[in-house]
Amino acid sequence: MASEVLWNAPFADQPVDALVRVPGSxxxxxxxxxxxxxxxxxxxxxxxxxxxxxxxxxxxxxxxxxxxxxxxxxxxxxxxPAPPTDPxxxxxxxxxxxxxxxxxxxxxxxxxxxxxxxxxxxxxxxxxxxxxxxxxxxxxxxxxxxxxxxxxxxxxxxxxxxxxxxxxxxxxxxxxxxxxxxxxxxxxxxxxxxxxxxxxxxxxxxxxxxxxxxxxxxxxxxxxxxxxxxxxxxxxxxxxxxxxxxVEPDLSNAGPFLAAALATGGTIAVDDWPETTTQPGDAYRDLLTRMGGEVWREGRTMCVRGTGEIHGIDADMSAMGELVPTMSALCALADSPSRLTGVAHLRGHETDRLKALATELTKVGARTAELDDGVEIHPGELRGAVFESYEDHRMATAGAIIGLRVPDLRVVDIGTTQKTLPDFVGMWLSMLHPEPAADDA
Known part of the structure; x- marks a missing residue:
């Protein structure tokens, strides 16, 4: 185990309903x-x-x-400055x-x-x-x-x-x-x-x-x-x-929060979503729609609503490999099998993400198959477990998503999320327990 520090992933006892602002890409x-x-x-x-x-x-x-x-x-x-003449x-x-x-x-x-x-x-x-x-x-x-x-x-x-x-x-x-x-x-x-x-x-x-x-x-x-x-x-x-x-907001880092909308049947709005962008995270709009979510814009805000159903998906993720951990977590919560392919290069990331995802999703009760260029996920009866992050920020957030629906899921070293999202835990808890609006009276 990479660390003995375990984070009890919060279980969602009601649909989320929050406005999220993610920091720069x-x-x-x-x-x-x-x-x-x-x-x-x-x-x-x-x-x-x-x-x-x-x-x-x-x-x-x-x-x-x-x-x-x-x-x-x-x-x-x-x-x-210009390099000096001498080394x-x-x-x-x-x-x-x-x-x-x-x-x-x-x-x-x-x-x-x-x-x-x-x-x-x-x-x-x-x-x-x-x-x-x-x-x-x-x-x-x-x-x-x-x-x-x-x-x-x-x-x-x-x-x-x-x-x-x-x-x-x-x-x-x-x-x-x-x-x-x-x-x-x-x-x-x-x-x-x-x-x-x-x-x-x-x-x-x-x-x-x-x-x-x-x-x-x-x-x-x-x-x-x-x-x-x-x-x-x-x-x-x-x-x-x-x-x-x-710098535009990081749309890939917005992914776990958008996934929370589908996982809990709630609504998440992400502020300042760009109209046009080269960020791979923009693909969430299409991917989450295919999985059963409702996606729309309100001005500069991107909104995703869960319908209570999460469908499996067969997707070529070659252009957006960094979204695979978040998508895999949703696939484990879906009502039918999924195949995420075209991402053999994920074996050379912070960890071998394909092997890591297959291992950890199997541990919590999904049936998985590690493919040469991806992962196949068959949902099952999920159970609490220790979800290893492998010092990989996206593995840690994948565990947090599953924990919304699965009690007693503990993520190893949630602090690894500081790699790209310094206050992930604070943002996650604020999403689940937003402060009440001020009383105008």
Missing amino acids: KSLTARWMLLAAAAAEPSVLRGALVSRDTRLMRDALERLGAVLEVQDGALHVTPI ADPVEIHTGLAGTVMRFVPLLAALHHGDVRFTGDPAALQRPMDPVIDLLRQQGVEVTEHGETGRLPLTVHGTGKLPGGRLEVDASGSSQFISNMLLVAAHAEADVELVHIGEVLPSLPHIEMTMETLRQAGIEASHGLDGQGRHRWQVRHGEIRPMEVT
């Missing part, structure tokens, strides 16, 4: 922070998420020379379990003139880094691997420059292996052409998110197919202009 915050640190002049980010992952990103960027300060509730970013003193960056830090920052570190060593939490040392290392070496950057091949810890021996040009990468394991190069490509000495050579490309919306942030930062970037039908991205060499942006 972790994925967008990470991209904007990195771009701001690489920009020509200072930038201002409003609504940026403050969580363990983003604190790790902030620390990494500061170690490379950026200055990040909170003023009047906004994050002000002074960019990394700087060695730098060490701790990535924690943040994929955005361990996979985005090494490419930025190549623009640092000196050695940058990357390490992380024990579980991070098991996550694949081969495509990051390969991209660096294609750019002529020396990388020293200190442990298992293709894993952290490693040292990037930065020379202060990237030549750019044509690059190939297999991003079958994570879209982050595309975004990492795109985010620094404008600083390369020549335009960058990046071609995906893998068999599958997961989480394409996350790559489009990266492209959209590049365009908003004044960078000329395009996506298409090459002559062999492979995905190809092109980024022009140029200056990253300073930016003043407001």
Whole structure:
């Protein structure tokens, strides 16, 4: 067991009825922070998420020379200065379990003139880094691997420059292996052409998110197919202009609260849901409708109502793999079997999420089958149990969802939710027990 700290997941004795405000998107915050640190002049980010992952990103960027300060509730970013002629003193960056830090920052570190060593939490040392290392070496950057091949810890021996040009990468394991190069490509000495050579490309919306942030930062970037039908991205060499942006709410983090509406037959409204977005979490609108929920907008608010019925679903989740733990929890509460597929890459996340979900859902009474690229879930008579989180924030919130309907469900290390949602427990309890409205009389 990862931790002896058990959280008694609250049982819902009545339908939920609450307005939820989730903090800024972790994925967008990470991209904007990195771009701001690489920009020509200072930038201002409003609504940026403050969580363990983003604190790790902030620390990494500061170690490379950026200055990040909170003023009047906004994050002000002074960019990394131009590298000195002589190599700087060695730098060490701790990535924690943040994929955005361990996979985005090494490419930025190549623009640092000196050695940058990357390490992380024990579980991070098991996550694949081969495509990051390969991209660096294609750019002529020396990388020293200190442990298992293709894993952290490693040292990037930065020379202060990237030549750019044509690059190939297999991003079958994570879209982050595309975004990492795109985010620094404008600083390369020549335009960058990046071609995906893998068999599958997961989480394409996350790559489009990266492209959209590049365009908003004044960078000329395009996506298409090459002559062999492979995905190809092109980024022009140029200056990253300073930016003043407001980060959208994290729609993936809204998922457990929306799921609570279906689980309890109640209603949840999420404030400031964007009209258009590149966030994969926007897919909840369609997915929850297919599972029996009622979904509608009221101005800037997205509303979901449970009808008392939760239907199983057969869904290709390849574009929105991070939603699978939340969806799996609902599938365990459904009235028919479900298949969630297209997500073999989830085996390389904070934990092997497919194995973890199959194990924990079976433990609480569902019948599961672990597929090569997903999970099959047959609902059963659920029972209380100790639900392991595996130091994975989305596994922890999946346990909380099931606990709404299953008494005596205890989640191991609910604190791991601080990775992306610092006050998950407080928000969850407020959803279940909202404060009464003030008496106008």
